[in-house]
Amino acid sequence: MAFDPSAFLPDDLLERIRERAPIHDLENTFPQQDLDELRDAGYLSILVPAERGGAGLGLEQAALLQQRLAEAAPATALAINMHLVWTGVAKVFSDRGVPGLGFVQDGAVRGEVFAFGISEGGNDLVLFGSDTDAAPTGDGGYSFTGTKIFTSLAPVWTMLGLHGLDTTSEDAPKLVFAFVERTDAVTTSDDWDTLGMRGTQSRTTRLNGATAEDAHIVRRIDPGPNPDPIVFGIFSVFEILLASVYTGIARRALDLAVETAKSRRSKRTGASYSQDPDIRWRVASMGLAYDALPPQIAALARDVDTLADHGPRWFTLLSGLKHRSVTMAKQVADEAMLVAGGGSYFSRNELSRIYRDVLAGAFHPSDPESAHSTAATAWLGPLDDA
Known part of the structure; x- marks a missing residue:
C-alpha cells in the first residue's frame, strides 16, 4: 500500500499550522502550538521503531512528511528537522546494530524534544x-x-x-x-x-x-574525517531532511505562483496571466527545477533505509543533494516573486516570507564551498600537496 502522508499530517492540522506561520514570523516567536499539536499526533517519534512505541517509518517516508510540513510552515519544519535528525541517527544506529541511542528513541516516544x-x-x-x-x-x-x-x-x-x-x-x-x-x-x-x-x-x-x-x-x-557511524548518521539524515524542507518550500512557492498566474488578468490583453508566454516560461522553469528534487531525495533516503553502500561517494551524493535543493528553492522563489508581481514584495505576502526563508539554506552545512570541494575531490582526486 502506498504511503499516505496525510495519515500523519492531516489537512486540518496543516491548515492550522499554516495560519500561525505568519504570526510567528511577524512576532519573532517560537511556534509552541505547532510543536504541541505535532507531539500529540506522534510526529516526534515517526522514526522510532514500532516495537519501541514509535510509528516505525523510514527516512524516505519522513522526508516526504517534512516536505509536506514545510509547505505549510517552513520555520516549523526546519525546527522539527533538528529533533528528527537525532531520532534519524538513532534509527541509523539501530538498523546497523550500533548501540548507544536507544534513550533517544524512548525519549521521543515520551515527548522529549532533542x-x-x-x-x-x-x-x-x-x-x-x-x-x-x-x-x-x-x-x-x-x-x-x-x-x-x-x-x-x-x-x-x-x-x-x-x-x-x-x-x-x-x-x-x-x-x-x-x-x-x-x-x-x-x-x-x-x-x-x-x-x-x-x-x-x-x-x-x-x-x-x-x-x-x-x-x-x-x-x-578521532577528530577529522572519520567513517564512524555517528558521522555518517548525522551527515546522511541531516542533509536528506534539510533537502526535504527546502524542496517543500519550493513546492509551495511554485503552487502560489500558479495560483496567482491563473487568477490575475492583463489589463492590456484581457487574458489570464496563465496565457502570457513569458509567465508560462517562468512557471515551466520553476516546475522543471522542482521536479528533479523529490525523486533524488527519495532515492538517497531509501538507500540509507536499506543500508546501501556508496562508500566514499556518500558524502558527495549527500552534500550535492542539499546544495541542489537549496539552489533550486532559491531559484523557484525568485521566479515566483516575479510571476506574482509587486504584491509579493509586501511583507504580509506569503511569498515574501518564503523568499526570506529560503535564504537560510545557504548557511546550513554543507555550504556551497564545501559541496563543491567534496565533489571536486570525488571526481578529480585530492589536491596535490603544495
Whole structure:
C-alpha cells in the first residue's frame, strides 16, 4: 500500500499550522502550538521503531512528511528537522546494530524534544572538530564548556545533542558526542532576530560545565574525517531532511505562483496571466527545477533505509543533494516573486516570507564551498600537496 502522508499530517492540522506561520514570523516567536499539536499526533517519534512505541517509518517516508510540513510552515519544519535528525541517527544506529541511542528513541516516544548543538562560530570543521571543551568527569561522563550557535528549538528542547573535544584523556584528542539536559549550566541567549526562518528560534547556547552522564555519551572518535557511524548518521539524515524542507518550500512557492498566474488578468490583453508566454516560461522553469528534487531525495533516503553502500561517494551524493535543493528553492522563489508581481514584495505576502526563508539554506552545512570541494575531490582526486 502506498504511503499516505496525510495519515500523519492531516489537512486540518496543516491548515492550522499554516495560519500561525505568519504570526510567528511577524512576532519573532517560537511556534509552541505547532510543536504541541505535532507531539500529540506522534510526529516526534515517526522514526522510532514500532516495537519501541514509535510509528516505525523510514527516512524516505519522513522526508516526504517534512516536505509536506514545510509547505505549510517552513520555520516549523526546519525546527522539527533538528529533533528528527537525532531520532534519524538513532534509527541509523539501530538498523546497523550500533548501540548507544536507544534513550533517544524512548525519549521521543515520551515527548522529549532533542535539539542539535553542533554548529560553532568560525568552526568550518563542523562534525570533524570542535571548539567546545569536553572534560572527563571521572565517572564516565563529560562536562562541556563552549558556545553553540544556530541551536534550533532553543526555547523548548529537553536534551541537547552536541560534540566537544577531549584534550586531557590518555588517548586524547577525542571528539565526544553526547547529550546534556537543560540545567543552570546551559544559558540560552535571546538573540534570534533574523531575516527569515524566525520561528525556529535558533538561538546561541552557552555551555558552562554542562554535564552529560555516562549513559548519554554516544561516541568518542578521532577528530577529522572519520567513517564512524555517528558521522555518517548525522551527515546522511541531516542533509536528506534539510533537502526535504527546502524542496517543500519550493513546492509551495511554485503552487502560489500558479495560483496567482491563473487568477490575475492583463489589463492590456484581457487574458489570464496563465496565457502570457513569458509567465508560462517562468512557471515551466520553476516546475522543471522542482521536479528533479523529490525523486533524488527519495532515492538517497531509501538507500540509507536499506543500508546501501556508496562508500566514499556518500558524502558527495549527500552534500550535492542539499546544495541542489537549496539552489533550486532559491531559484523557484525568485521566479515566483516575479510571476506574482509587486504584491509579493509586501511583507504580509506569503511569498515574501518564503523568499526570506529560503535564504537560510545557504548557511546550513554543507555550504556551497564545501559541496563543491567534496565533489571536486570525488571526481578529480585530492589536491596535490603544495
